[in-house]
Amino acid sequence: MGEVIVVKIGGAAFASRDTTIEDIVTLQRRGKALVVVHGGGNLVTGWLKKLGLATQFVRGERVTDRPVLEVVIAVLGGLTNKEITAAINCAGGRAVGVSGVDGALIQGKIRNAEMGYVAETVGVDSGLLTVLLGAGYVPVVAPLALHAVGREGNAPQVLNINGDTIAGEIAAAIGAARLIFITDVPGVRDQSGKFLPRLSAEEAAALVAAGTATGGMIPKLKAGLRALFAGAQAHIVDGNQPHALLREIEGGGTGTIIN
DSSP: OOSEEEEEEOHHHHHTTOSHHHHHHHHHHTTOEEEEEEOOHHHHHHHHHHTTOOOOEETTEEOBOHHHHHHHIIIIIIIIHHHHHHHHHHTTOOEEEEETTGGGOEEEEEOOGGGBSBEEEEEEOTHHHHHHHHTTOEEEEESEEEEOSSOOTTOOSEEEOOHHHHHHHHHHHTTOSEEEEEESSSSEEOTTOOEESEEOHHHHHHHHHTTOSOTTHHHHHHHHHHHHHTTOEEEEEETTSTTHHHHHHTTOOOSEEEO
16 A cells, blocks of 8 residues: 555535645545545534534533534534545545444543543554555545443443544554644644744644643644654645645645654
């Protein structure tokens, strides 16, 4: 398969109909092995509002009770995953949509009571991804986890999990060469707002510890560090820029690199 590249597509970036799908197909045709992990939090929030359900975030992650979990599973595992998979296939690529539940890809346990049914990863079984990559497909992974540890009574079998988090876990498990986050921001900034084109592991960890990184940037930096310690280079790039993914891989990107 050669070196594998894990690409995390933020829901906001996909909603803007950027060029990421086109870039994925182009890279696949060039023989690149890609795993795509997607988000879709904005779409989940939209459906929760339609259904009259409240939503709350803590440190950039959604608190998930059982009604919210049902919407998360339906929107991320169903609607969003199949739209992205269909978009790649319709553009001439070869993609298969799965979730972290399929093949027990992402195994988790409830992290804490504060977050509700949100998973902490306890294991990754990359066998399904290996099969799909070996057969020439792009796996498109929805951010759901199998409730594999500590499940009691009628607790759900499926848990919500942050897409950035599982992108980092997958990159580490399969020995990816790169983990690339396609976002709706130019990259990482310091406390004064200055753009940071390159970060060391120590600098990235310091941004999180100091509270400089906020919201959705926190899980991205943490996942980037997880991948980095396993040997991958992490990139945070602006999907609003034309062909941001292609340019990043070809060395002409403008985002933040953590290495």
